Amino acid sequence: MKTITNGFLIALEGIDGTGKTTLCAALAQAFSTTYKLITTKEPGATELGKLLRHTLLHKEVPVCDKAEFLLFATDRAQHFNQVVLPHLQAGGIVISDRMADSSLVYQGYGRSLDLNTLQMINDWAMNGRNPDLVLYLQLPAAVAYQRMKARNIPLNAIEQETALMHRLTEGFDALVAPRDNVVTLDAQMSKEELAEHAITIVTEKIKAHAVYAQ
Numbered sequence: 001m002k003t004i005t006n007g008f009l010i011a012l013e014g015i016d017g018t019g020k021t022t023l024c025a026a027l028a029q030a031f032s033t034t035y036k037l038i039t040t041k042e043p044g045a046t047e048l049g050k051l052l053r054h055t056l057l058h059k060e061v062p063v064c065d066k067a068e069f070l071l072f073a074t075d076r077a078q079h080f081n082q083v084v085l086p087h088l089q090a091g092g093i094v095i096s097d098r099m100a101d102s103s104l105v106y107q108g109y110g111r112s113l114d115l116n117t118l119q120m121i122n123d124w125a126m127n128g129r130n131p132d133l134v135l136y137l138q139l140p141a142a143v144a145y146q147r148m149k150a151r152n153i154p155l156n157a158i159e160q161e162t163a164l165m166h167r168l169t170e171g172f173d174a175l176v177a178p179r180d181n182v183v184t185l186d187a188q189m190s191k192e193e194l195a196e197h198a199i200t201i202v203t204e205k206i207k208a209h210a211v212y213a214q
């Protein structure tokens with residue numbers, strides 16, 4: 001197994017229905033024979049996160065916008081402490097299905113909370129460890145919505161807000177535009193094309209980043 005000094009952190013981002021979970025599985029399959037690799041997600045990767053995920057996605061009790069963000073940030077702090085940072089320190093690859101940018105987009109662009117404040121709290125929760133690579137799956141909101149309906153899974157409280165989905169798409173586009181750790185992928189490609197494309201990018205980025213130790 002190859003290890004990478006300080007590990008390699010990949011976040012998959014995009015609105016619901018863009019193919020993050022599908023791509024996460026394809027990347028894991030491609031790289032887990034060579035590297036120590038874990039796939040994980042936000043929210044809900046830890047015991048605490050599972051409790052928070054239920055509250056966040058089902059909204060059975062009132063949750064104001066700031067509390068919503070702070071619950072995501074709480075999940076993130078526990079996730080980094082318990083899962084992400086230890087695996088990176090051990091020289092592995094971590095692929096997270098959503099991460100900090102989802103909060104900036106959903107609670108920042110979506111709910112109009114101050115982006116600088118959210119960024120500061122995210123950085124604190126993550127001990128300043130930003131992703132080495134963000135793969136942003138870009139898809140028109142209407143196409144994403146059709147895919148989610150076709151899944152026959154009840155749409156959760158956030159997904160039901162379709163006007164919000166359009167704002168989120170615009171938010172992601174605006175957020176990633178100036179960033180150099182983001183690669184935007186056209187999520188209208190087939191699953192196979194998308195996986196192939198993403199595998200090529202990840203391979204190149206790891207090579208550029210890593211000092212290997214066998």
Ligand SMILES: Nc1ncnc2c1ncn2[C@@H]1O[C@H](COP(=O)(O)OP(=O)(O)O)[C@@H](O)[C@H]1O
Nearest residue numbers: 016017018019020021022147151189190191194
């Ligand atoms: N590249 C793709 N082209 C067409 N459909 C896709 C693609 N990737 C995923 N899907 C389908 O779209 C739906 C949402 O995919 P999923 O991976 O669950 O997205 P997300 O995790 O971003 O919500 C699933 O039914 C999945 O099979």
Ligand SMILES: [Mg+2]
Nearest residue numbers: 020021022097
């Ligand atoms: Mg998913």
